[in-house]
Structures are given as structure tokens and as C-alpha cells.
Amino acid sequence: MKKILKKIASPLQIIVEESNTIKFYGVKNKNGLFSNFYQSSIKLKGKVWQTIEHSCQAQKYTGTAKEEEIRNFPCSGTAFRLGRKKNKQYPLRNDWKSVKDDIMQEAIKAKFTQHDNLKIILLSTKNHKIVEPTERDAYWADGGDDKGKNMLGILLMKLKKELSAENKNEDEQI
Incomplete structure (x- = not known):
């Protein structure tokens, strides 16, 4: 029950x-x-993100055009797919495995405090x-x-x- x-x-x-x-x-x-x-939506790192998913997927490509592409995409499901799509033009940041928990925690905190x-x-x-x-x-x-x-x-x-x-x-x- x-x-x-x-x-x-x-x-x-x-x-x-x-x-x-x-x-x-x-x-x-x-x-x-x-x-x-x-x-x-959350405000984080001087930008507005539609969802946590947009923010976290985009952080895999910080400082690149792909970060902005993911941030501006209207659908969180597509932002998810774009963030997981690997290519030579936009390689995954080298430190992703060591920073992903902190990035997620920061985004979660923004969502639940804003x-x-x-x-x-x-x-x-x-x-x-x-x-x-x-x-x-x-x-x-x-x-x-x-x-x-x-x-x-x-x-x-x-x-x-x-x-x-x-x-x-x-x-x-x-």
C-alpha cells in the first residue's frame, strides 16, 4: 500500500x-x-539553463559551441542525446569523470534553492x-x-x- x-x-x-x-x-x-x-530553469555560471539535464550535459563541453547548442536546445531529451553524442570536433572534457558529481551537486542545489x-x-x-x-x-x-x-x-x-x-x-x- x-x-x-x-x-x-x-x-x-x-x-x-x-x-x-x-x-x-x-x-x-x-x-x-x-x-x-x-x-x-536554473541560473548557474552566469547562464540560464532550462533544466538540470541541459546544464549537466553541456558541462561536458564547457567553453565550446556544443555547450551553447545543448543549453539552447528546447527539449531536455534532445539535450541528453546531444550531450552523450561523441565526436572529434567536440571531445568530452578530460576531467569529466572526476568533476561530474560536483557539477551535478551544483545544479541540483540551484534547482532546489532557486x-x-x-x-x-x-x-x-x-x-x-x-x-x-x-x-x-x-x-x-x-x-x-x-x-x-x-x-x-x-x-x-x-x-x-x-x-x-x-x-x-x-x-x-x-
Whole structure:
């Protein structure tokens, strides 16, 4: 049986699985606001990005025409495909593997701090585990079998903890 947390400052609802886990995959499915494809523009590095997906895919090609091509593309799905498409003209940045988690964390923080309704919803997830369940990705998601790294979920939970601590400190100062 599924439990629904109350609606908070938004028409969006969070659905918690029996295992006290919040699962999300894609923007049109339950809990889709946690997806990087969710339409919520962010300001980052002096630019406006339509979605986290646009920002993170483009950062693979920082300072090139491909970065701007990805940033300006109207569809996050195509931005995803452009970011993964390798070619000799726009090679993947050399340090991508070592910086991708920090780039993702920065984009997630922008999304959930620049949109108050999303911040409230993230904080409302309390101690629930956040997981992206898909066999399509064993790094950012759980690999479909809970054996993947689930780095996107881990980074969301890390941000939730950080924002919760900040709120607690602000409350204590009042």
C-alpha cells in the first residue's frame, strides 16, 4: 500500500513506497520533480539553463559551441542525446569523470534553492531514501536492481540534509 505525504505549497505530491523509499523516473511518472529532465530553469555560471539535464550535459563541453547548442536546445531529451553524442570536433572534457558529481551537486542545489516550492517538497521527504530505479543507468540510478550507485538519489539526500541543517540554524537564530 502506498502512502501519500500531504501536498505542500504545490500541486505536486510525493508518493512514498512501502519501504519508505521515494522512487522517481522521468518527469511524467510519480515523483517526477526529482528528475533532471523536470522543467525548472536554473541560473548557474552566469547562464540560464532550462533544466538540470541541459546544464549537466553541456558541462561536458564547457567553453565550446556544443555547450551553447545543448543549453539552447528546447527539449531536455534532445539535450541528453546531444550531450552523450561523441565526436572529434567536440571531445568530452578530460576531467569529466572526476568533476561530474560536483557539477551535478551544483545544479541540483540551484534547482532546489532557486524554486521555493521544490525546496519545500525536498525537505518534506524527511528521512526517506530517494532512488531513481532504472536499468538504463547504474551510476546516477540504481541499475534497476538496487546494485547501481544511485548517485543522483545520494546527491539529492545530501542536499536535503544540508538544507535541513541550514533551516534549523535559521530557526535557532530567530
